[in-house]
Amino acid sequence: xxxxxxxxxxxxxxxxxxxxxxxxxxxxxxxxxxxxxxxxxxxxxxxxxxxxxxxxxxxxxxxxxxxxxxxxxxxxxxxxxxxxxxxxxxxxxxxxxxxxxxxxxxxxxxxxxxxxxxxxxxxxxxxxxxxxxxxxxxxxxxxxxxxxxxxxxxxxxxxxxxxxxxxxxxxxxxxxxxxxxxxxxxxxxxxxxxxxxxx
Numbered sequence: 001x002x003x004x005x006x007x008x009x010x011x012x013x014x015x016x017x018x019x020x021x022x023x024x025x026x027x028x029x030x031x032x033x034x035x036x037x038x039x040x041x042x043x044x045x046x047x048x049x050x051x052x053x054x055x056x057x058x059x060x061x062x063x064x065x066x067x068x069x070x071x072x073x074x075x076x077x078x079x080x081x082x083x084x085x086x087x088x089x090x091x092x093x094x095x096x097x098x099x100x101x102x103x104x105x106x107x108x109x110x111x112x113x114x115x116x117x118x119x120x121x122x123x124x125x126x127x128x129x130x131x132x133x134x135x136x137x138x139x140x141x142x143x144x145x146x147x148x149x150x151x152x153x154x155x156x157x158x159x160x161x162x163x164x165x166x167x168x169x170x171x172x173x174x175x176x177x178x179x180x181x182x183x184x185x186x187x188x189x190x191x192x193x194x195x196x197x198x199x
Contacts, residue, residue: 016053021076023051025069028113039068088112095121104128104177110186122185124148129176137169138190146183150175 026036037047041064049055050065057065057076066073095108098120105128110119124146132151142164150157153171167173169189177183 019051019053040064102130118189124177132172132174140166141187147179
C-alpha cells in the first residue's frame with residue numbers, strides 16, 4: 001500500500017481545499033472511503049487524513065487518486081477561490097446539466113455532490129412538459145419566471161412567478177408550459193436513498 005506523509009500539516013489551507021476536492025469527487029461518484037482507497041492503492045486511514053486536510057499529498061499518490069477518480073491530476077489541485085467542484089458550493093458558471101427525456105425541458109444541478117437535497121434549475125420552453133410520474137421522496141419548488149401548469153394527484157395548478165409548491169413525490173405529478181415564454185423553476189427534491197457512504 002502506498003501511504004501519504006503522516007505528519008499533520010497544521011490544517012494548511014491548501015491541504016484542506018485539496019481534501020475537500022477529493023471528498024467532493026468521491027461523493028459525486030458514490031464511492032465509499034474504502035472503495036476509493038482500494039482503487040487508489042492506499043489505506044483507508046491515509047485517504048481519510050487527506051480528505052480532512054491532515055496530510056499533504058505526494059506526487060505519486062496524487063496521480064493514483066486522480067486515476068481512481070477518473071480525472072486529470074490537475075483537477076485535484078485547487079489554488080483559487082473558484083472551486084467549481086466544491087463540497088458545499090456550486091458556482092453559477094459550473095452547473096452540471098442533467099439528462100432529461102421530456103421535450104423542451106432543461107435541468108441544471110444546483111446542489112453540490114453528496115448533498116442530501118437535490119436542487120435543480122428547471123427551464124421549460126413553451127409547449128414543453130412531462131408525462132405523469134411518481135417516485136419516493138418529497139418535492140419543493142418556486143417559479144422564478146414565466147407560467148407553469150403543475151398537476152399533482154390529478155389536480156391542476158397554474159403557477160406564476162413567485163408561486164411555490166410542496167408535495168410528496170409518491171403522488172403522480174407532471175408539469176407543462178402552455179405559455180408563450182420560457183418558464184423557470186428552482187426545484188428541490190429529497191429522495192429516500194441508501195445511507196451516504198462515510199460522510
